[in-house]
Amino acid sequence: MLYDFQPQSPFLLGTAGYPSPEILQQAIEASGTEIITVSLRREGATGGAFRDLLTQLDKRILPNTAGCHSVKEAVTTAHMARELFNTRWIKLEVIGHADTLQPDPFALVEAATILCAEGFEVFPYTTEDLIIGEKLLEAGCQLLMPWGAPIGSGQGLRNPEGLRTMRAWFNDIPLIIDAGIGAPSQAAQAMEMGFDGILLNTAVAKARDPVRMAAAFQDAIRAGQQAWQAGLMEKRDMAVASTPIFGLAEFN
């Protein structure tokens, strides 16, 4: 459950950097997503045309504070998002460094505390750090969005063991992997670990064929989710015969 909303699809898609508005629209449809995220900075630069396009699509809009480097910038951007999109949802990014696009955990917790107190439903872009996660929940966030890898890097799950620990630690909190996913197999890997969803942008927007890639991610994310729900086998150190041997005829 993402606040008051239970999506049928665990795939959340970003809307930046597509070759054209038509391809963006087709990719959104091909992805099966019900939630699209939009950057306020992009929205501001298009004079509202982009917002008009997105609001026609009948999807939940998750505005984001991409590009914000301070608490003040992020909080102001969230206020603008609430006005423009008439929503309490905000994907909160407070970037710590322009080169790594790594979240600034101190500013993130501070901004989340302010926005939750103001009634926002905050989707915080964070790392796999457990204490930061705890602080964000204490601030009032009801879900966490740990990174797979730095934004736009396509590296997949850079710290799978840390993410596995995070999944176990916050076992009843929705966790959505956000950023750094470059291939459908990486998204499937995250879903097989029990994450509740995947948010990505670059891997679809910058694919040679974004529409086809959106469909590929949808299939992989569903496959990973089904595998997790079905119960994956445990790895074993030694071989275990898969064929029962009782009742076989003996040959001497």
Ligand SMILES: CC(=O)[C@@H](O)[C@H](O)COP(=O)(O)O
């Ligand atoms: C669009 C958006 O919200 C990005 O900031 C997000 O984190 C996606 O990252 P990738 O582009 O690496 O998928």
